[in-house]
Amino acid sequence: MHGTLRISEAAAIALHAMTFLAADPVRRHAVHEIAESLHVSEAHLAKVLQRLMRVGLVSSVRGPGGGYTLARARDEITLLDIVEAIEGPLDAIDCIMPVRTCTGGACILGDLLETINKRVREYLGGTNLDEKAGIYA
Secondary structure, X not given: OOOOOOOOHHHHHHHHHHHHHHXXXXXXXXXXXXXXXXXXXXXHHHHHHHHHHHOOOEEEEOOXXXXXXXXXXXXXXXXXXXXXXXXXXXXXXXXXXXXXOOOOOOOOOOOHHHHHHHXXXXXXXXXXXXXXXXXXO
């Protein structure tokens, strides 16, 4: 098992970009400013921000003085909202094998995967940007 929790690079960028925006939610932030702070590609960040904009998590203004801001109050946006905006619905991982091979009806790991999936969903869904805004303050 390579890793228990796998978050794509795009979802990781989205989580950090949204937390960056939440630290100063009134001011508009340019892509180059956010990318520099997060040490990520401007092009990749721009694509991620476009996806977040499509689902109504960020808004943007073009031109001088433009940039990105949160589209909703930071206490109304959960980490799960952000991850699912990039990844789609968070599916539970119920087997460590690419194809289920156990024939006895029980998982070799017992209920561990179910417990981990439940805990991850609870944490992401129960944590909003207001709680994480201080990370980039």
